[in-house]
Amino acid sequence: MIEFRDVHKTYETGNEALKGIDITIEDGEFVFIVGASGAGKSTFLKLIMREEVATSGEVVVSNFKLSKLKKRQIPYLRRAMGIVFQDFRLIDTMTVFDNVAFAMRVVGASHREIRRRVPYVLGLVGLQDKSKNFPPELSGGEQQRVGLARALVNNPSLIIADEPTGNIDPELSYEIMELLTEINRRGTTVLVVTHDHELVKSFGRRVIQIQQGQVVSDSKEVPHEV
């Protein structure tokens, strides 16, 4: 569960990025966060990942009260979530297999667990045949699926995708979104930040729109028209 209670965030530069956000996202939901660039989407994500701390208000993520979270607990908060980046953030000098295994090694998984789990997750995203390839040999869509596999491999209860289709051809974007939907169907909470309105519309999920640091619409609270 993700909960924002009257959250304000003002950067040291004086930039008021968030002005009183109140949102609750339950376990197992699939939510789109939309808004123009500079609306506060990135700050919203950074607060969830605890890359930034709220100036006032409370953020709760998977039972972690972030205002009270100690620095050394941050890694454990991050292990509860899988993050998919717009620029994929793969390590080019590692194979697809090692890129995915990397996330498991970081949390101290054993050799056996890695050998069992990585091929399974690569199978989920349809890349079982590419495990020995290096990221630069793959298409953008495939690279993002590697990113998704890496986010999934530690079996997090929450997946955060930051503009996951931003660098991918539109036809392949749907593929990624289908995968995210499938993941959600298996019980994982999925949070997708995007400015691609077409994509959002076609999926008919809960949409939270942020504008100038405030929530201007939330389709959960406004009943579906038509």
Added chain:
Amino acid sequence: MRFNTFRFLVKEGVRSLRQNLFMSAASILVLVSCLLITGCAYLVYENVEHAFDWAYQQNVVVAYAKDDVTGERATAMKTELEALDNVAQVEYISKEALLERYKDEFGELLEDLEADNPLQDAFVISFEDLGLFDKTVSSVKTVEGVDKVDYDQALSQTLVKVRRVVLTVGVWVIALLLIVSLFIIANTIKLTVYSRRREISIMRSVGATPWFVRFPFMVEGIILGSAAGVVSYGLLFGIYEVIRQNFTFSSSLELIPFVAVWWQLLLGFLVGGMITGVLGSTVSIGRYLKENTD
């Protein structure tokens, strides 16, 4: 830590080294020069100490006994002299023995002197601490039966001064070079940290502890440091032995052989290299993590 994780982290450190091969080689080179100079300073110091020991043995005081001192009294004098503070060794040479020695040197010139030996019984005295030279000489003079005392005061004082200067300069040179080496390592690691910032950000986003992020860089530092240690040890060994075998300064005083200090130097180079390696990398990765804290 699981062995599996440990192996992975060590591999990561090695991988990073290889990816920054040029920088790694450059920093090993600079570190080698620092260690070489440090090693030279140490060898100079050891040689000065060695020369000093030699000079100690040469720089003896000779006390002559008065003519009326009998053999019995001479033995007692030796014991009394040995009991004095700061006296290391006393060698008694009777005037007959002394004459024999001179005869060996000058031969027939001294024939027929046995009947009327003009020499005096002598005590060759060496001191423990040349710094207390004057005081000890005056106490030697107070021993009953001592006629006069021969010594070279200027030499002993010069030796004490030289030793003090060498020690001070040596310590400063070594300290300075250690600091320089530390900066060099820190800089190299800073560059590799920079070139791996993407990996670091990935590590942190998947929940790596700061310690986990640091470890490969420490491995890198240790490898850099110990590699530099081994290389400079080999170089120093070669250079020093060539110098030692081809240059002789004096027939009685030689440079100490490298093997006499081989393990002190090897240990010093390895430990020194590794410590600078670990410290250097810890400093730079620590600073990077701090600047980019959440």
